[in-house]
Amino acid sequence: MVSTRVALLLGAAIVTVGTASLADYCTVDYATSVLPIQDLGLGITIDTSSVSASLTTNRSVSSEWYAASVIDYCDVTFAYSHNGLNNDTVHVSYLVPTPESFSNRYVSTGGGGLAINSGAFYSPTGIIVGAVSGITDGGFGNFNTQYNAAFLLAEGTVNWQATYMFGYQAHHELAMLGKQFTRNFFNVSDSDKVYSYYQGCSEGGREGWSQIQRFVDQFDGLVTGAPAFRFSQLQTNHLSGGVIEGALGYYPPPCELEKIVNLTIAACDGLDGKVDGVVARSDLCKLHFDYKSTIGEPYYCAASSRGGGPGGLHRRQFPGSGPTPEQNGTITAEGVAVASAFTNGLIDSSGKRIYLNPQPGSTFADAITKYNTDTSSWEPSIPGLGGEWIARYLNLEDKSNIDSLTNVTADTLRDWMALGMQKYEDSLQTTWPDISAFKEAGGKVILVHGEADSSIPAASSVHYYESVRNAMYGDLAYDESVIAMDEFYRLYIVPGGAHCGSNPNQRAGGWPATTLQTVIEWAEEGVEPDMLANEGEIEALCKWPLRPLWSGDGENFDCVSDEASRESWIYTFDAFKVPVY
Known part of the structure; x- marks a missing residue:
């Protein structure tokens, strides 16, 4: 439990953050005073002795997923345990922006391969958009330990706690703690909105969908790239x-x-x-x-x-x-x-x-x-x-x-x-197609997938999109069902794109670098992304099921409907006796 002193500080220390500098509040004492000790229904206990806080200034960051930037932030890390479990420790890390750049936002970022986080690969994008930016180690030991190292308790015995953490639970806890930590750190009143977002690709894309399918009002918007749907397949x-x-x-x-x-x-x-x-x-x-x-x-x-x-x-x-x-x-x-x-x-x-x-x-x-x-x-x-x-x-x-x-x-x-x-149907497959509750909660999701992805085929994302469309709007005509999907879920296939980035074999294809900003505008301002800004020769990406076409000797660009082409992306996995969404 949190000490009485810390609980009292929660109501006193946070009022000063609006006028303080980054260095003033990037301390262990202040970070401890604003831990998310509120009852969030997670069944956890935060270890107040585990808190660390480190200041980083003038760090240059660049990625195909965000514009090159110079950022300042405070990295606050702490640990928690699940009540009733022995030898259970989960570490989370939150990068906190400067007070003047904070825009009432929180961002979770995902991992890749068998890693539940990608370290600093995606997390700077949160700072760039004025958000507290969080990652988790899933309880696997530390931020550099991957799921496969924690999967077996012994040969023949599955560590189901680690499996459910990797499958969906760790990211749920990261986001719930992160949103409350953000409120506490910047003294945001309960009456003010803290917008919550997610970004990740590959395994990180699957992690995002694990949240959409279960915790429908957790995020206002998500950017998922090349999700690892149908994990076993x-x-x-x-x-x-x-x-x-x-x-x-x-x-x-x-x-x-x-x-x-x-x-x-x-x-x-x-x-x-x-x-x-x-x-x-x-x-x-x-x-x-x-x-x-x-x-x-x-x-x-x-x-x-x-x-x-x-x-x-x-x-x-x-x-x-x-x-x-x-x-x-x-x-x-x-x-x-x-x-x-x-x-x-x-x-x-x-x-x-x-x-x-x-x-x-x-x-x-x-x-x-x-x-x-x-x-x-x-x-x-x-x-x-x-x-x-x-x-x-x-x-x-x-x-x-x-x-x-x-x-x-x-x-x-x-x-x-x-x-x-x-x-692993209830943990890793991540294919539940009825996400009506997410839509009703007002959530928005943008899925991007490289057309030349050789690790997770682009048609995998088309298959899931079509599974959702059929589950939710199968009684509508095709065009009407797409319009209904456009209200909350849009898929963009990146011409020439490889796995979660641009393609050395098709360099002019590029990659969309401001997709998180696009989903923020959609969620906060209602700006619908009919096309998605891209950094390649094709400056804007068509949303599925439309496909790009140039006319006039390559002078005029349009997004066109082509039924034969669309059908070439559609597969029925009839080798299985149960639906594969």
């Missing part, structure tokens, strides 16, 4: 490349797949009416481009000591990739077969669809092979995210990957997906 599907290659009996050199990507980009670039190095209509590419046209084209890649594939793949995703020899050859029919089957997505032995894969023009990241120096041949490189999902989260082994893909088929992947879907 998504993670298992990272193994699809190697399984498809095994079924076809061909493991293409990475350079062959990279050449196919480059030729696809060149061929499909102008389908939007403008040649600018960006595939802005991957749907038209899917409908009209044939990978077979690349057969016989030469490729060359120098030997590399880094290994990996196109774009320099992350070590966490491909921990086994090593040095690669010089690659010199021509695109084969076998390589094209792999590219075609991979783009089409997983199909089971009965011809039913299991899942989807990235759009044409994306890298074949999950199909990248590694070189075996002993056999002088290419073999599957098992992606770490997919392999760990099976080993740790389904088999409950303390391992970061499976040993091989031997005897693993598309049907195996389907069954693994179904197992994880059932096991």
Whole structure:
């Protein structure tokens, strides 16, 4: 419990903050005096001895998610525990802006991969918009500890507390504590509104939706990027490349797949009416481009000591990739077969669809092979995210990957997906489609997804949007249902965009940098974002289901409705006997 002295200070010390400087109130004593000790219904106890406060001034920050800025802030960190649990400690950190820049706002920011926070990657955006900006460690040990380190209590035994914290609970507590802490710190009266926002991408995008689906009035607005919806399908599907290659009996050199990507980009670039190095209509590419046209084209890649594939793949995703020899050859029919089957997505032995894969023009990241120096041949490189999902989260082994893909088929992947879907339906799947209560509470959400995302396919976000539209407005005509969705939920596909950022293979695509400001204007001023400002050659992004098209030799830009193109984004996962939203 908080001491009597601290409770008294809560009513006295906070009245001075409006006239104080940042240095005056960035102290442990002041931070302790304004802890969110009010009963928020969370069942927690704050450790008042854990408080720290550190001042940062003139820090230069930059990101594709916000404009380059110089910021001042006070970083206040404290810990709390859940009542009734032993050895339970959760750390939260709140960056507090200067009094003169505070705009009655709070912002939570999310993580990525298996991390529940991204540290300072997103959090400066809160300071930029005049908000207190919070992150959590989920109770996993510290801000640098990821969920996989806390998942198992022992082999065979799930740490369900950590799982529910990662799934949704930690971010709920972070936001509830953060909003009250913001009120206390700046002495905001109960009659004045503190607007609450969220921003995150990938796992951070999923974390945002975990809140929308459960705590409907927690945030006034959210920016979610490339959300990790359908956690079991998504993670298992990272193994699809190697399984498809095994079924076809061909493991293409990475350079062959990279050449196919480059030729696809060149061929499909102008389908939007403008040649600018960006595939802005991957749907038209899917409908009209044939990978077979690349057969016989030469490729060359120098030997590399880094290994990996196109774009320099992350070590966490491909921990086994090593040095690669010089690659010199021509695109084969076998390589094209792999590219075609991979783009089409997983199909089971009965011809039913299991899942989807990235759009044409994306890298074949999950199909990248590694070189075996002993056999002088290419073999599957098992992606770490997919392999760990099976080993740790389904088999409950303390391992970061499976040993091989031997005897693993598309049907195996389907069954693994179904197992994880059932096991983690209420924690990690994050696919509940009826978000009517969020809409009725006045919430606004903007979802952005890179069209060339090779980690979480852009069509994944389309599938969830369509699931929500059908669940909430399935009785309306299509155009009417989209208008209804536009009141609170808008999806923007970023032409050429990669996973949560711009694409080195399609540099002119850019990335929207002021989306949080856009959702703030929508929530606070009712300014509806018909298009979304972008930093690339295409300066504004079309909201789904409209797609970009240039006319007049690339002089005039418009957002158009194209039913055939729209349908190319739509999938039915009929390999499962239950709905997959």
